[in-house]
Amino acid sequence: MHWTERIPSASFDVQCEGSNHKVVWSEGKLLLCAHPEVDAEKALIALGGKTPYCLQILDLWESAVSDGGFIEEWAGCFKADKRRRWWLSTALDRLKSEGVQDFLHDLPRARARKMCEVTIGLPHEFLDLAAVTVMAQADEGLRDLDEYLLTHSTHAVQMRSRRSFVLALQAHESSFKSPALIPFQCLVDDDVTPTIAGMLAGKNSKVLLTLRSSWLNRVWARNLAIYEKRLTIDAVTRENKLYLSQVEWICTATNTYTPRVHITKI
Structure with missing residues (x-):
């Protein structure tokens, strides 16, 4: 039985390229319903094209799963905390403008910045899914968890x-x-x-x-x-x-x- 068995699909809507698009998590994968040719779009972006908002979300998801550093912020939150997200958004702006890192102090600045963007950019339900993806990969021997994680x-x-x-x-x-x-x-x-x-x-x-x-x-x-x-x-x-x-x-x-x-x- 795959670790995703019995975990229901999840989705949320975003405004992308002037339209309402749906982002879906199902069976361990993030799906962009309005972007069937993601690899082709990534190639265009690499050549200097504009990044659609849906693909920005995909980048956040992939960063969350590959890095896992957002788990520090996520660990103590059972549901979305609007006040905390607002504070993190303000702190992120300060990091960008003044270089002051007020969050995720154990991470290097570049990682902390990206993991903060993940935390405020993905719905809490998707942070749950990203976190358990990291843990499932460790459980299956596909990655090692460092001391921080x-x-x-x-x-x-x-x-x-x-x-x-x-x-x-x-x-x-x-x-x-x-x-x-x-x-x-x-x-x-x-x-x-x-x-x-x-x-x-x-x-x-x-x-x-x-x-x-x-x-x-x-x-x-x-x-x-x-x-x-x-x-x-x-x-x-x-x-x-x-x-x-x-x-x-x-x-x-x-x-x-x-x-x-x-x-x-x-």
Whole structure:
């Protein structure tokens, strides 16, 4: 099963060459519906022709996937943040005019500038897709993640797994109170089997989750982080079937809950 299976197509409209054009992501590829001969148009651009806006979007996408540096900005954002985008746009103008780099400080200036353009130029949904493309390439051994990308992809896993953990417990309102207040820790280690430990026991509650970085592309991107009201910590494919490792909370004799991993086939 290809990593894009179960990830729905996405699209947005742009104004390009005086018309309304559609940009589509489907099965891992960015498609420009009104530009069927992209390579020919790129050749004309290389000879000095004007770059249509759709191809500017394609350039941003290709830069995002090949570089991945935008993940630092993306990691902590679950949805589009208009204020942050406005600030980044202002900071980008300052970088261009004054040479002052107020963002992505760990990247060289040229990379930071391009990744900022990516962050403010692509819709948030497409930043999601670009990020999981980077992670899927690493998962499939097609690229190595340097320390910079490892650090920020780890942050992305931790942020999204915590949010999913809270939402999964909120789906059981009668059993688990104030899940957002439960002490939660997520470790990201690609060399271990995803696991969960801890207990839900009122003020003594604590949870330790261990995930792989591939959780982003195998689980989260497929909208499987919460499936049938249970948190999913891993997904593997066997014989074209998807098997989810999910967390069940088992009530003990002392009225506390301990986690157990349950395998769900879908």
